[in-house]
Amino acid sequence: MQQGKLWFTRFILAKALYKEADVHQALKKTLTLIGSYNYDFIIDELASSHGIQISVSSENKGKLDLAVNDLIKDLDDYYALKEAMVSQLEEIFSKIFNAKSYQLLINLSAHFTQQQLEEANLLFELAYSFSHLGDDDKAYKLYVRLFETNPNSSGACNNLGVIAGKSKDYVLAVEWYEKGLSIDPKDEFLKNNLQSSRQKLKEQEEEAKVKKLIEQEQREAIALLKKESDFALDKLRIFLANVKKESGFKDGKLAIPKNRFPQLMGAQKQFADSLRDQWIGRKYITETGERNDYQAMVYAINPNIEAELTRLENYKLPAQWIAGIASMTPEKLEQLRYFSLIEKIKKANKKFSPLLERDYNELVFNALVGNDKATIVLSGSMVELVLTYYFEKKKMATIPVMDKGVLKPKKLYNCVLSDLIDHAESQKLFGNDFPHLSNLSRIYRNYIHPGRELKERLDKTKADLCFISVTEILKRVL
CATH class of the missing domain: 1.10.10.10 (Winged helix-like DNA-binding domain superfamily/Winged helix DNA-binding domain)
Incomplete structure (x- = not known):
């Protein structure tokens, strides 16, 4: 405390002798040793001293930067100093701005509220500094705020137009330049910038038209692929x-x-x-x-x-489909006896004829386009349907089916493919030399479920065998 009072005495003497450097040093030593809370007026004196230090350093950018950084440090250390400095802000910012120390100006502004900066008329300098350092977003917002608080600021309008032009928003740039000229019709900068932006806007619109045309042509080109x-x-x-x-x-x-x-x-x-x-x-x-x-x-x-x-x-069609569809000629269908079998199918009773025709058409199509699994499944379904038709035509309401070593009657419509084939073979309904039914039953039973196919590859030979079996059955039944 005693040392603090000694430095305070030195401050009084230095101030009386107009030794500003000694005044500043003595004040800071006093605050360090005594504390601002003991002597509130010392903060006011420090604020005044900072203003003088910055003023006398303004002709030398290096010294000015040191003086401003010293102020920033004290603003961090002494909260009360912020209020004490408000009255000097306009002059201090002017010194820094004229020295083009834009980053330093931004750093100093961070210690004050926007309201304080507005009251000190510092938005223009701060916005310009942000823009100069490449932060046009912050600069634009500050210029807009400046225009809101001072609608007669043609300079703000000009700089808002410049920033809009940087982002190639020439419509907005033109709007700001026109507002500026409505405030100051004789401003040559605004006139030149407006003329330039109008020309760039025209070029931009032409480029947009060309680009749109090119994009349209490119989209249309896709259809040709x-x-x-x-x-x-x-x-x-x-x-x-x-x-x-x-x-x-x-x-x-x-x-x-x-x-x-x-x-x-x-x-x-x-x-x-x-x-x-x-x-x-x-x-x-x-x-x-x-x-x-x-x-x-x-x-x-x-x-x-x-x-x-x-x-x-x-979306490319499988090659086998293309080849299969291409092979669907009357000659190919004639080789498969398609037309003669369809004619026989249509002669079946009204109950079975539509089902038989539908299943046979699907079977022939899938066989020709190489859908082997579908051919096998449809073959089994087709034979089950045609045998059901055959037995019903023979007035058989039930079929004897082996159940645990004993033959038991089973309703016809409840029978599955193997039941019908077993009965047809046991009665030798289609001759002793007809192995197709048992072969079809085995293949159908094995490949109707995916598990079998995962163990043993399904190939075209099995599908062809099933298709031939159906053809022979149809010939004999119908």
Whole structure:
């Protein structure tokens, strides 16, 4: 405490002698040793001293920065100093702003409320500092607040227009420049900036139109992919995959000399030249008009192509279906005796005829397109239906079925395929040399459940055997 009083005495003497540096040092020593709570007026003296220190240092940026950092430290140490400094803020900020110490200005502003900064008319300097350091979002908000509190600030309007222009929002930029000119019609900066923004807005709108047209053409190009041959689609996939590996590929563009297309497509030159011209015409790729240092044309790749190629690959029909459908000619169906069997099926009674025709049509279709599992399942179902028809036609309401070594009658409609086949074979209804029924029963029983197929691979031979069995049964029953 005694040391503190001694430094306080030194402060009084230094102040009387106008030795500002000694005043500042003595005040800080006094506060350290005595504490501001004992002498509230010392804080006011310290605030005044900081103002003087910053003022006398304003001509030297290095000294000014030291003086402001010293103030910031004391603001952190002495809460009461913030209120004491408010009356000097405008002058202090002006010194810092003129010295272009923008970050220091921002650091100092953090110790005061926005209301205090507004009352000191410091929003413009603070907004400018944020903008200069690249934080346009904070700068924009401060300029808007400045305009709200001071609607006659044409400078705020100009700088708001500049920030809007940086983000290419030229519509907003034009609005701010026009507001500024309504305040100050003679401001040349506003006039020039308004003219420039209007021109950029016009160019932007033209670019948007061109971009929209290009995007529309690119979308329309997608529809053409469905008409391409498998060869062309394959080369297009190879081309896209190779282009993406090129070091110069960027933003969907690549400079490609004509002699590189065969390599990128994996095709001979005559095919590559033809495909390149087709792809340009169909907007799969576009000549941008730009050229690289070696005068190679820069091509833009349609950004929608790759996704559509993937979709087409996923939606591609199995090759066996295509081949099967292609084989569905009258000649092929005649070889399978389809027409003669359908004619016989239609002669069955009204109860069974529609079911028999439906199941047989589905069976023939699946057999031709190579759906082996479906062929086996439908074969079993078809034989079960036709045998049920046969036994009902024979006035058999029940079928003798072996149950625990004893033959027991079972209602016809409750019988399954094996019941019907076992009875047909036991009675030798279709001859002794007819092994198809037992073979069909075995295959159907084994492969109707997935577990069997996981153990033993299902192949076309088994499906063909089932189909032949159905054909023979239909011939004999109908």
